[in-house]
Amino acid sequence: MTADGAIFEGGFESPALQAAAAFRAGLEALARPGAVEEIAGCTPPDGLSVAAVALLLSLADADTPLWLPEASDEALEAWLLFHCGAPRTWSRGTASFAVGSWQALMPLTDWAAGTPDYPDRSATLIVELDAMEGGPPLALSGPGIPKEKRIAPALPLDAAEALAANAARFPLGVDLYLTVGERAMGLPRTTRVHRV
């Protein structure tokens, strides 16, 4: 193999500590939906945010097929294969993880939602956004949220319906992370989403 140096560069600087910190942040994000977690400490490849890559580095491995948008180049695929070990899948139904814009990941019903016996066999989507604020306001409620939480990530207007439909399938459904730069927010399937 000729060295395309960029494939091997980046990732966590001290994998043991930073992967543990990123894993903890990922857990916190899902435990407190709507709260923004800082996930830093890794050098991402071109085309992905720090938070999205840190989550993948701490969660994805050789057993978790990863879906990337069709337009993603092979360098990105090779980078993720070297650093996470996660193979790229082209079929949305078999992916354990998927990274992309909201538009690329829609509709949410494409992804593995688990089965009644094994609701954990579902996909986790990492949605790359432009901003955590300034979008249409949403009200969140459910486990991990005292009363109600207001968020306004830069999602399209119809996102609330898609997220509400995902929550309505509980215990089936997908779990989402919204990522912007070094920040991530969890939106698990247990969170009920309303448009304000």
Next chain:
Amino acid sequence: MPKRAQHASSGEESDRAAWLGLLSRADPPLLEERLKAAKEALGGLPNWRWLRPPETGSVMLRGRIGGTGAPFNLGEMTVTRCTLSLEAGAVGHAMVPGRDRSHAERVALLDALMQDDTARKTLRQTLIDPLRQAERETATKRAGRAAATKVDFFTMVRGENT
């Protein structure tokens, strides 16, 4: 469905798999000794740097009973892997059994060196062939020990009702 680009002809790839397997299975002290010999034959080793320093972890080994059984998890095995690149740009990978970091380093370095056509010729003579020879001898010796305990069963004619 797009496929990953083939970076080498399949012959070249299986060749690389063969030497990676041979090097990682090799007895670490023997490999160290052969590497010293190879270093002299090559007139020194090039500079290199880590892309992924050695890290130890475990991999799940999967097995299959017979040729038709369903795969099952046989057990976990400790392995050490690392990746390095030579100044010239060649990238060497290694995954070796056990926790011997220096063994992994030597295998990755040799993997990178073996990608160079001129170095490969020298290395084949001074390192790969002796290691293959040693492996063959070990296998023959073990087969001999096992063969000594072999029991041949045969069925005697039983006094069936005639």
